[in-house]
Amino acid sequence: MRLLAGRSHRNLLIVAVLPAALALPWLFPSAYSLVLLNMALMFSVVVLGLNFVYGFGGIFSLAQAAFWGIGAYTSALLTTDAHMSFPVGLLGAVLVTSLFGVILGVPTLKLRSHYLTMATLAFGEAVRLVLMNTERLTHGANGIRGIPPAAFGPLVFDTPERFYYLNLAVVLAAILFTVRFRRSRLGRALEATRDDELAAAATGVDVTYCRVLAFVLSAFLAGVAGSLWAAFSSYISPETFDLFSTIRFVAMLLIGGAGTALGPLVGTVLLTFLPEWLRFLEAYYMAIYGLSIVLMLVFAPKGVVGLVGSLVAGLLQRSVGETGRRADGEREQSPLPLGEADRRAGEGSLTGPEQALTPTLSQREREEDTAPRTQDSAPSLQHPAPGAQPSLLSASGLTIAFGGLVAVRSVDLSVAEGEIRGIISPNGSGKTTLLNLVSGIYRPTAGHLQMAGERVDGCSPSTRVQRGIARTFQNIRLFPRLTVLDNVKAAKYSRTRAGLLGTFLQTGGTVEEERRIEKQALEALAFVGLAGRASDFPGDLPYGQQRLVEIARALATEPRLLLLDEPAAGMSLAEKQRLVRLVRALNRERGITVIVIEHDMRIISGLCHQVTVLNFGEIIAEGTPQEVRDNPSVIEAYLGRRSRVRARTR
């Protein structure tokens, strides 16, 4: 699909499709089908709105028809009972629906999955019933009659032909906005939230803002469509805006393709005209319509646009197989390659000599790496003397209890700027919990946490990313439906500022910022040696490379402190060697302080200046890798001893 977005294709699209769209009213044989076409276009605006909530935000909302109804009623009441002009009605409609978007969006954030869906369902039904029963305002079941046609000053859209052009302009604007939103900072952040809320927060995305924004955008578009609907049909009544309308919108979105820019239009037109095309079946056409919905879902579960997209992608892949292979060749020349030759070179000991070297590392670094190193070799940097350097991260008395279980107990930790700190412990001793406390996924029960002299223990994960704390996850948490490049780009959220208006208008600042995001994300990928896999999806990458993408994503947040949670788990020996070099490089060249949790002692010894040992949530030892290894209580914690109880109370 990405290939289709090329500039030449876009021009082709404009040259071929736009005149056809403009000529459409003359091509339609009957006035009735033109009315249907207008309805389809208005529905598609509602569905484009739903696409923001469900397609990009992953929230199954059943309130869309209610937003549409609120828009229609606001506009209708303003233009009839209040005698305002159509533009005022339209403006009022979008303001009121957007407000309801916030009202529904904020409290539903606390609810998850099906409870959220039920809350939107209850909201939708409540709105319909209020429209039905507040007779003095909404005229109840009688509905509102005599709504004037849409008009902007002297421009009156009073016939289906004229109205079609107004409609077309709105639909095109909405699609254009969808396309631009999807390729923007906000769009990536929303999709990241959909794929993995926790990981999105930990890469600096403001999850709350993104989800409320999705609701507001969906309500906004529904409001526009509602205002158009009222002006077009000149009569509205509450039963139009019921649960079944909403579900029809969801069906249109799914059949067209959720999360695509054209899917809403395709699905809407298809489902609006399908009953007409089935009329030759006479009596049973509506029954067949119901079955067709099932059949379309069975044969195109990703929607028509998704189906066409994968067909086109398949064809392109076959026809450009040559180029594809060339791209593979480039991939092998990329930094830190993972080719077969490299793997062979890496066989043997972790510290053995290496042939495959990364161009991103300095010559000095290279020499160091080629130099033979024994398992017990001291780290290449002397660890800073305690107190000599100001500490970047300091914890005092950090404690967290889950019910009666104290997972981390009054931990005092001080990590100096520029240090690589290892945290080791037997399994289940609170390492990951400690990391979750530092990155803000958990709030401590007691104790303080300071980052660069500022308290952060009350901050949300995304605020901590802004303060310079980034992390990776033990069980890889990439955004599966974003490409590798978009995964990394999503992490630029907290360092960028493009807003909705800039995104829609593609202002100079936004374009410039987007260019910078692209450049820095590619740099981060090149740094971990995965520039050649930018357009792949994370699921297509081997395990070890997925971990590297996580590191690139963390680096894209421009951290001062990087938390690595078992980065080498599941990696081959060669990959582990590369990981060690990578971490050392980002520590030295970029001055990033690192805290690493790892079970592989060779990695800890080869990497860390200082090691902290946890046992049962408490620190039992701290020092250089060598000191820690010789510490009797550490040996005891790992291997056990007969006099365990006495030793622990020591």
Place this chain on the structure above:
Amino acid sequence: MEMLLQILVSGLAMGSIYGLVALGFVLLVNAADIINFAQGEFVMLGAFLVYTFAELWGLPFLVAVLLVVAVMALFGLVMERVAYRPLRNTNAVTIIISTLGISVFLQNVALRSWGSVPQYFGQPFGRQMIDLGAIRLVPQHLLILVVAALLVLLQHWFFHKTRIGKLMRATAQDKQTARLLGVNIGLMTALTFALASALGGLAGVLLAPTFYISVEMGVRVGIKAFVASIIGGWGSIPGAMIGGLVIGLVEVLAAAYVSSLYKDVFAFVVLILVLVVMPKGIFGEKVAQKA
């Protein structure tokens, strides 16, 4: 006081219907992790079928009821094949919309087969009331209460005492483990569809004499039953019955003492209240959420 008693009986009877339909919802939520929007249509279909068999074909009432159950169970199996099985590896929303397609299909088949004019079906008791001194009861309401109570006992026995019922529960609780233990997951899911469909059909048989039978009756009952299953607690079998009774009672009490115009609003007011006060419903979540 007498009036209140009468209201309570009719509320409980309606509530039992909602509860039975909600039970069908819950069974499918547990077994297949989907919301079945065609559940209300099962009720409508059951009502029309019993009308056809008993009234038009002149079969004895009990034979007609057994036939309805058999046809509905068969329909459940077909629906699982057509609208669920091919989609079971996609996401829940896609399957929900697929059940909606089935719902549209059923409504229009019913419209063609039985027409848009509501039909009257009086069996087995007709419409006469029973006079018990001060109170007058509708015998059909009593029948609903008795049959619903029997069905609840029956399903409890089925799910806890029979082998196949236990296998179905195992499937609902943890598909993967059940599969590892050699349970035929596909078969259990298909049987659950058959059971949910048959339950819906029976509810239709019970409901038919209290209202006119119409194409739209399924939607009305379906939405109330859905609300009932939420109020009772997502995935909870006793919750579905209790939730149904709550909705039934709220509805008749509100119609009698507040306003019959606003009767339908109250079900949703209760829903919103429950979501606010007890977000997990009366009986909480039975099935651990799969993250």
